[in-house]
Amino acid sequence: MQYLPIIYVRGYAGSEQDVAQTVNDPFYGFNSGSTHVRVGETGTPEKFFFESPLLRLMTDHGYRPVFDNKQMSSNLKTIWIYRFYDITSDSFGSETTTRLEIEAIAEGLRDLINLVIQQTGAPKIYLIAHSMGGLVCRSLIQKIYPEHKQQAENYIDKLFTYGSPHGGIYFQVGSGLIESIRDTVKWNNSDDFGPQRMYEYFTPQDQLQSTYPPNFDVQSLNETFSPDRVFCIVGTNARDYENGAGLSQKIVGPQSDGLVQQDKAYVRGAHRAYIHRTHGGRYGMVNSEEAYQNLQRFLFGDIKVKLSLSNVELSDRQNTFYQMEVRVALRGLPTPIHEQSIDHYCPITVELIRDQPVPLFTAFLIPRYAVNADNTCRYAIRLALHSFTKKERDWLFDSHIDQVPLWSDYLIVDVTADNGIYAAKYSWSSEQIEPNTSLSVGNDIPLPQRGRDVVGAASSVKLEISQWQ
Numbered sequence: 001m002q003y004l005p006i007i008y009v010r011g012y013a014g015s016e017q018d019v020a021q022t023v024n025d026p027f028y029g030f031n032s033g034s035t036h037v038r039v040g041e042t043g044t045p046e047k048f049f050f051e052s053p054l055l056r057l058m059t060d061h062g063y064r065p066v067f068d069n070k071q072m073s074s075n076l077k078t079i080w081i082y083r084f085y086d087i088t089s090d091s092f093g094s095e096t097t098t099r100l101e102i103e104a105i106a107e108g109l110r111d112l113i114n115l116v117i118q119q120t121g122a123p124k125i126y127l128i129a130h131s132m133g134g135l136v137c138r139s140l141i142q143k144i145y146p147e148h149k150q151q152a153e154n155y156i157d158k159l160f161t162y163g164s165p166h167g168g169i170y171f172q173v174g175s176g177l178i179e180s181i182r183d184t185v186k187w188n189n190s191d192d193f194g195p196q197r198m199y200e201y202f203t204p205q206d207q208l209q210s211t212y213p214p215n216f217d218v219q220s221l222n223e224t225f226s227p228d229r230v231f232c233i234v235g236t237n238a239r240d241y242e243n244g245a246g247l248s249q250k251i252v253g254p255q256s257d258g259l260v261q262q263d264k265a266y267v268r269g270a271h272r273a274y275i276h277r278t279h280g281g282r283y284g285m286v287n288s289e290e291a292y293q294n295l296q297r298f299l300f301g302d303i304k305v306k307l308s309l310s311n312v313e314l315s316d317r318q319n320t321f322y323q324m325e326v327r328v329a330l331r332g333l334p335t336p337i338h339e340q341s342i343d344h345y346c347p348i349t350v351e352l353i354r355d356q357p358v359p360l361f362t363a364f365l366i367p368r369y370a371v372n373a374d375n376t377c378r379y380a381i382r383l384a385l386h387s388f389t390k391k392e393r394d395w396l397f398d399s400h401i402d403q404v405p406l407w408s409d410y411l412i413v414d415v416t417a418d419n420g421i422y423a424a425k426y427s428w429s430s431e432q433i434e435p436n437t438s439l440s441v442g443n444d445i446p447l448p449q450r451g452r453d454v455v456g457a458a459s460s461v462k463l464e465i466s467q468w469q
Contacts, residue, residue, distance in 0.1 A: 001300045001366070002469050004126050004157055005116050006063065006079045009109065011131025011163075011280075013085060014188065014243075016097065023089045026067040028081050029130070030054045034287040037335065038237065038276060041343075048334070050289045053128075054079060060296065076122050082112055084136075099189050102132075102201040106139035110148070113155050124157040126299055130286050131260070131279065132192065134164025134232075138267070139201040142224045146204045152225045159225070160295055162233045162286050163257050163279045167219045167264030169193035172253030220268045227269030231298040234265040234274045235285045236344035241278040249278075255345040257285065262346055271298065271362045273338040274346050290335045294364075297337075301364030303417060304468035307381065308357035310444060313456030323347035323386045325405075328361050331378040332371040337363070342386060357462055364468055367417040376416040378435070383461075384408035385454060407454040411445065411461060422465045439463060 010028040013019045022028055030053060037048035050056075057063040063077045084105045088094050100108075116125055129137050137159055141152040171178045183194035191197045199212035202222070221227055234257070238249040241258020249258035256262060259279040266272045273294045277285035285291045314322050325347050328338040338361050340346045351358045360381065367375035384405040410429035415422060425435035428448045439445065444460035446452070452459055 001302060001368075002157075003061065003077050003300070004124055005076060005120050005122050006057070006126045006128055006299075007082055007109070007112060007116065008079060009082045009084075009127065009129040009133030009136050011129075011133050012192075014190075019085050019089055020091055022085050023083070023091050026081070027054055027065065028083060028085075029286065030079070030081065030128075032284075032287045034282060034284065036282045037289075038240075038283065043276075048289070050287060050292070052287060053292050053295065056292055057296070061300065074120055076120055078116075078120060080112065080116055082109055082133075084108055101189070102136060102139050102192055102197070103143065105136050106144045106201070109136060109140050110144055110155075117155065124155055127156055127159045128162075128295070129159070129164060130162045131164055134159075134161035134166060135192065135198070135201070137161070138166070138221070142202045142222055143204050146224065147206075153229075156225070157229065158299060159230045160233075160298055161231070162291060163235050163260050163265055164232065165193055165260045165264055166232070166267045167261075168195060168198055169252070169259065170261060170264065171251045173251050178251065217268070219264070219266070227267060228271070230267055230270035231294065232266035232270050232272040233277075233285050233291045233294065234262050234272055234346070235260070235277045235279055236262060236274050236339075236346050237276045237278045237283055240281065240283040242281050243279075273361070274340045274344070275337075276339060276344055288335075289333075290337060293330070293333055293335070293337050297364035297366055301366050301468050303365040303367065303377070303415060303422065304466050305363045305365060305379075305413075305415060306464040306466075307360040307362070308462045308464075309360055309383075309455075310357045310460050310462050311456050311458040312352060312358060313459070314352065317353070319390050320387050321349070321390055322352050323349050323388070324352060324358075325382070325384040325386070325408075326360050327382040328363060329380050330363075330365075331380075332369075347386070360461070365415060374416060375418070376414050378412065378414050380429075381411045381413075382408065383411065383451075407451050409448060409451060413439075413463065415465060420467065424463065424465065426463075 008030045013022050033052040034050045035047055037046055039046050063079050065079045067081045086092055088097050088099055090097055113125055127137050145152045183191040195212055198218050199216050238254045238256045238258045241249040252259055257279040275290040277283055277288045326340045327336050329336045365377040367377055370377045385407050386405050412435050413426045414435045415424050424439040426437055426439050426445055427435045430448055444462050447455055447459045
């Protein structure tokens with residue numbers, strides 16, 4: 001377990017009123033907690049208290065906040081708030097309220113990182129960012145550091161983003177007209193979420209062209225930082241996003257967190273978790289237990305467990321398409337840490353047609369947080385395969401019922417760490433509740449017979465366990 005200073009970079013403040021509200025908060029929103037959670041198949045609202053990521057990092061890991069950079073600290077376990085809106089806020093008597101460009105904000109972040117490293121003596125820092133803050137971090141990594149002939153990996157150890165529009169912000173309605181107006185009018189730098197501006201603040205000056213080239217991949221780190229050191233939270237609850245009187249979630253569409261579409265919320269190759277949370281508000285992702293559990297395990301975890309589904313052979317692809325649901329829960333936690341489901345518009349679909357193994361999820365574990373005293377981490381992963389007919393068939397003789405999976409089961413795995421040596425046991429809940437079959441690291445776990453009958457005779461789950469820091 002490695003502790004480093006944390007810098008929090010908040011997201012976009014849409015109006016000047018939002019800016020004023022932001023600068024009035026010492027922690028720029030990182031201290032916001034919540035009392036609501038959706039549970040059950042119908043998403044019933046329940047009371048659930050989450051104190052805030054700031055307070056949990058303080059109580060769980062002994063971090064202390066530094067919200068004014070004049071209050072220096074030599075403590076490695078510190079949280080620094082990057083207050084980039086202060087400089088253009090009339091609340092502090094600024095001569096101009098013209099917003100800083102992303103590039104200027106990223107330059108300021110570089111200065112803050114240098115200050116934190118100098119003050120704390122830390123070799124590197126962790127970056128945590130919400131929404132547009134993730135784009136600021138990427139501008140620093142992909143443009144600013146290269147322009148200074150520096151490498152981001154020498155200063156940044158890991159990057160964790162909540163709902164960042166890594167692929168931009170697009171709308172389900174309007175056929176591109178809304179985006180065109182946004183990028184032309186540029187109200188309060190809203191064009192920062194369009195491809196041209198993203199190309200400009202992601203690309204070093206000596207490589208810039210007047211317009212972005214056809215092969216520009218906005219969601220790629222372009223080999224400037226390892227995606228293995230990046231984790232992206234993807235929100236799947238659009239209906240509870242209340243900003244703009246609900247207009248945002250209506251025009252962005254249901255396959256989003258209410259503002260950022262799911263397929264735009266991650267960088268290529270990064271780890272990611274899907275959680276049923278909105279971009280912000282009472283059901284927001286920053287102020288959620290689900291995101292925090294992924295955050296602390298990614299930053300401080302000792303073990304990385306990667307799961308994938310191998311040797312998938314699905315029949316009748318001409319008339320049928322398939323979707324797989326995945327749900328991951330850790331023993332002792334009140335909420336799942338990852339959930340891809342049909343109801344949340346995010347099942348695994350495209351990957352099922354590939355010849356390569358289908359990625360399921362990458363979990364990061366902290367053995368000393370295990371419920372059992374022997375440092376055994378138990379997690380359960382639910383797999384459910386659904387099929388849907390591409391064209392009309394005789395309903396009297398159809399082979400399945402919609403919403404009833406062709407196959408589903410829980411894989412329960414125990415991972416135990418002892419002096420850097422990992423041991424694992426597993427079971428399928430349909431056969432045995434307690435994990436009782438020893439598993440060699442890197443070996444495949446055969447699906448139960450019912451699963452093999454549906455997914456493929458040689459189908460299996462591949463479990464890869466390695467040290468993480």
